[in-house]
Every structure is written in structure tokens, then in C-alpha cells.
Amino acid sequence: MKHQKNPKMILAAGAAVAVAVVASITGCGKTEVAITKPAGFTPQQMADALFTVMASDRGVYTKQVVNRLQNEDQVIKASEHWKDDKALPLPAQMFRMGAEAVTAKNAGFTYSLLSLWPINKQNTPQTDVEKTGLKFVADSLGKTNYYAEETLGGKKYFTAIYADVAVSPACVKCHNNHEDSPRTDFKLNDVMGGVVVRIPTE
């Protein structure tokens, strides 16, 4: 006896296969697996952390080394030309030497110390973000940080600007008496400039 093909059976089998294919492609019916995002820092968190370390280290140097030995104990001076004068590097120079060492290690991020009233005009803000940010932190009396993105030399950066505050009498005394300082009325805890931390984002 010949078996005759049952059209209805063939149609049903085809439909079942089609459903199975679609289901496997779309994941229909699969159990959901919870995907947790990897933990990490945002650029802002990284910049804040870096600034905390920089400010603390420089604060210790300014208070416990420069202010103590130069102004209190008066056993050694701090001088811009510290090697020639056999003196202590200025806190700003200690900061900048650290920044240079970080750059030399190709750490990726860079940082600098700038001011709207710099003794050395090379430390005037250059980029638009620096100009806006330094004014912002000064106007906010150091209470608010400034964060922005900028493109420099075709590369994108997250830039954070933090108020640089006169933490010690050594700061105001030197700047107020320096012949190249455009301001001579700084007081303790004034905003004297800003620390700019730049992190590449691509």
C-alpha cells in the first residue's frame, strides 16, 4: 500500500521548524541572565582622586617643609632658583616637577598649575576651558570644582579644574612680595589659581 503524503502534516512540521528557528534567533523562551556592569571610575572620579593626592602632598610640603623651615625656624629659604641658591624648591615648583615626572612616565593624564594672576606668564590659562574654569573656581571662592570636555590637537579630554587655595602664610607672603606678581593682596585661604587635571577620553 502506498503512503500518501499528508499535506496538513507537512505544513504543521514546517511551521514547527520555523517557530523553532525564530525562537532560537530571538532568544525567545531563554532564561534571562543578569548582566552586571563592570565596576570602574568615571573620569570625574579619577580626576577628583588625583587632585586629592596632589593637594595633600603639596599641602604637606608647603606647611611642614617650606613654611616651617623658612618662615618659622628660618634655617633655609625657598627660592625659584633653588639649585643655584642651595635653597628649597618652591611649592609650585615641587608640584610642577611631579607633573613633569608623571608626563615622562606616559601615565596618560597630565596636570598643571595655572592662575589668572601668575608670576610667570607661561602659567596663564590658554584654552577656553582653562580660562572659563579658572574664573569659575575663583568666583565660587573655591567651593565648587569645574568640569568640562575639550578637544585639543584633535584629541578629546575630560578636564577638571580645582581651586588652588593659599593654605599657608608662605603662599601669600611670597606672592604678595614678588616683583613679578600682578596681585599683592592675597590673604590666607584665598583662591590664588587652579589645578588643571586633564584625562584623555579616547
Place this chain on the structure above:
Amino acid sequence: MTGFLTYKWFGPDRRFLLPGRTTSGHYQIELACSACHTPWMGVKEDACYNCHAEELKAANDSHPKSKFTDPRNASRLEHIRADNCVTCHREHVPDRTHAMGVTVPDDYCFYCHQQTLKDMPSHKNFAFNSCNNAGCHNYHDNTALYTDFLLKHASEPANKDSALLPKRDLLAYLIEAGVVKKSKSLTAEQQDAPATVKSDAKILHDWAATAHAQAGVNCTGCHLVEDKATHAKNWSDKLDYTACVTCHKEETQGFLGGKHGMRLAQGLSPMTPALARLPMKPEAAHRELNCLSCHAAHDFDTRRAAVESCLACHNDEHTLAYKRSKHFALWFNEENGDAPAGSGVSCATCHLPRETVETDGVKHVLVQHNQNLNLRPSEKMIRTVCLNCHGLAFSIDALVDAALVQTNFIGQPHGHVESVDMAVQRQMEKKSKSKPTPITK
């Protein structure tokens, strides 16, 4: 063609393949292509720093690469790629190479410093291309020219009352550093050359009178050379600079870094006067340069090495004028005992200056054997040489006067560089001005 080029590449003379005449700084090693080039003739990233990094560090480079890799200075790089040495110091382009191997026009400072010129009224009449060639500013080394240094030395006279060089103290240093034992001074009878070596009374006599014998350095101290393959030490009569380096490390490094030893540093044959571009005495043409050229082997006389050794080869106007100069007169008097030690000025006084250095925590005075280190720009000579005897303003004036330099300083400087006067003037103006009005927030 392929065969011809291959022959030229691997053959004894590759000058045919040079794309252009090299600078006076590099011509000696122009055939050591790999010193600067990658195998496919790109320029190595760190080619310049391999030889010049220490010099730039010591000069407290005013424009280091790190200044321009900072992203905040990216806009400056649009004007000139100052993060790369070869932007301004290109090789093989003699048609546009001028002083100090600079291959960009003299106005390169203007790219970034227009504001500086506007902010300084004292500079308003200066030519826009005179920043770096008037004796006031240098691109890399401003250690003798920065404002506070000018002010510190502003009132010095042309000739100082106390004009003496620092005293060399090599033996004392080697004893303190433990390289040499104090009580081991040797006599000729104590020589330790093997019996197979023919004894020479003159050599023994010469050696016994030297500081080597005083320091306990016997024959085997120099003549035992280690075989690279077997590491066995065998007697050798033919010594090179490697025999000296054990005790004279800094001096040897300096020698290899300068024009006398840079070929050896690149693994080339020693420099000879015949290969030099400066005028040299014909009879010295084939003398090979190594430590012994200036310091003879057994009767090394540092006084002779300071003058006569130089005059034996060099034949240019500056060298030939030396013995007519006041500097030589001072040297002559010191040699004759008519003037105090350290008051004479030899070739070495200026060109192989005495420097105070610190090695492993021990300070000592050594002779810098890189004769090129303080040559260009000439202001580099001020701190280690001129200021021992002369005031700063006078030194600047003398070094800027190229004609005076050529005659070996016979006569007085013809012009005057106003940098010290301007620094003093600016300081007085700032002190006398009333304080600026405080900026209200």
C-alpha cells in the same frame, strides 16, 4: 644598478649614499647611519637623546619636549612642531643649516612669544629675529642668562680680584671613594710586569714619577686586558681608552661624548686630524685620537695635555693666536712659578673645564673631557669657565664678539650686550612703582 648600490651600501665607503653634507656636529659619524636612522631610513625617536639627553638635563632645558607634549600647548604645535628635535635641527640640508645646526629661520621664537614682546616695552626696538643670537636668550640653555642670575652678578668687575681655578683633586677623591689605597705608593723596583715583557728603564723612570705610581697603580693595573671570549686577562702593549675607564670613568665618558672620541663611541675607527674639517697641522694628519694622544702613556703630563698637546694638531686662527694672548701670559707665569697655581689659562681651562661633580655621594673636581659641551652657544662657557676670573657682563660681551673669540681674546670686546643693565633697570622700576590696585572679586 642593484649590484652597484649593494656594493656601495656594504662596501668600505658609503659617502656616496649621503643625501647631503652633514653638519659640523655630526660629520665625524656620518657613516654610522644607524646612530640616527632605523633600518628603513626613518629617524629614530630617541636618536638625539641617546647622545644629548644629559647635556639638556644639565642645562635645565628651557624648552624640553615635555613642555610641548602637554595637551594645553597643542595650539603652539600648530605653528611649529617643537616637540621634535629634527623640526629645527635637520641633517643633510647644508643649504639651510646655520649656527648650531639650526635649520629654521632665526625668527622661530616669534611663533609663541609675540605677547612677550608686547608686554616688555624695553624690547620694542629689538629686531624680531634677534632673540636668540644677541647674547641674551638661548632656546635650551639659559643657566647663565636668566634674570635673577644677571642681577646676582650685576656688580662684578671685568676682572675679579681673586681669579683662580678650582683645584683638581682626583687622587684625594679616588682614595675617599676607596678605588685607591692611600699607603700603596710604588717605586720602579716594585713594577710587576711579567718577565716575558722587555724592561725599559726610561718607561719605568717615567712611570715612577707619575701619580699612577703614587696611587699604587702598577704595570698590570693598565696592561692586563680581559679577553672577551675567554675572560682571561693577558698582557697587552696596545691599549685603548678601555684601560683608563676603570678609574677615569667620567673623563672617558666625556671624551667619548665630544669631538675627540665620538667616532669611538659609535664603534668607528679613531678620529684623526686628516678627517677633520677644522684646519689641522699636516704633520699630525694620521695621529689617532685616544687618551694617549694628549696624555702620553707613561709620563702623562697634564700640564702638557693642557696646551702643547692641543697645539700639536690644531692649526686654526684661534689656536695660533693663543701664545700671543694675555691668557697664555698668565699660564706662562704660572708654569715658571711666578704666579699662583690655578691662575694660568690654558686651552684646557676653557675647553676642558673643571667641574665640581658628585659621584656616589662624594664631591670632587674633575676635568670635563667633552670639549664640545660648552662650545655652542658660547654662553655655555660662562659658568664653568669665565666666571672664575671675570664678571658676568664682561664675559657676555667677550663671548658675543665673534671676531674677539677668533683672535683668542687679544683686545677688548667691541660691543656691549645690555641684558644686565636692563635687568637692573627693570628691578629698580618695579621697586619704585606703587603697588598695583588689588583686583576686586
